[in-house]
Amino acid sequence: MDIPDIKSHLSIETVLAYYGLRADRNNRLLCPFHQDKTPSLQVYPPTNTWTCFSSNCDAGSGDAIEFIQKIDKLSKHDALLKATELAGAGKLPAAPVKPDGATMGTDLAGTFEKLKVNLFKNDKALAYLKERGLEGVECGYSTGKEMKGMKHCIVFPLKNKAGDVVSLYGRRILNNDTAKHYYSAKRQGLYPGYPSSEAKTLLLTEAVIDAANLMAMDNGQWIIDNENTGILACYGTNGLTGEHLEAVKSLSKLNEVIFCYCSGITTRN
Ligand SMILES: [Zn+2]
Known part of the structure; x- marks a missing residue:
């Protein structure tokens, strides 16, 4: 595949979805390149390009390959390899490097x-x-x-x-x-991960899939927008582990746990 081939086979939606992101109906989403409180990143599906309109962000604009390059902090060459794989051909490059420079390992x-x-x-x-x-x-x-x-x-x-x-x-x-x-x-x-130490409210679900559903609701933005709200999945009805309990105990600002179990939602202070 050459570069024009990759570009024609790889939609910006596929790239976003690969990173667990999705644009809203106006093709906007919270920009992953800066601490975004309002959806500042506009995507343009017809051209598979994007622009961040926040003045607090230096990401600018780019195409699908540049999105991969920036988000994974890859060289142009490695971003192309990854884009080729996502477009349906080629070999997957090494696991991405995290922003702090450590590999996922x-x-x-x-x-x-x-x-x-x-x-x-x-x-x-x-x-x-x-x-x-x-x-x-x-x-x-x-x-x-x-x-x-x-x-x-x-x-x-x-x-x-x-x-x-x-x-x-x-x-x-x-x-x-x-x-x-x-x-x-x-x-x-833990799934989807350890809650923010700022969490005042914690949504506790019975199963991983329930937490995933909550995350998907409204594009996850009602949770992502609010660092005071955490979400945590148990591993089934008997799946509240020591690791869950330790994580919950460490939330010093926590004052509310909302149980999101199948039988209904109850609140306990
Ligand atoms: Zn931005």
């Missing part, structure tokens, strides 16, 4: 990056996300080759305090098997 993080690319090649998985109202949430798809025991699963990352992917949760989307939930070995980390 673990094999699991690298595997999750591959699963994220898989997702865009699988129509059934994309249809499932749409049907379940999960579009725009960071997740991947495992055919079973990449993650043994997670065949035909939508895969969500569990993260440690530093935000690294430390284990994976898979939800099987095919068949009516009784077993639908899978975790990678030595389950650890």
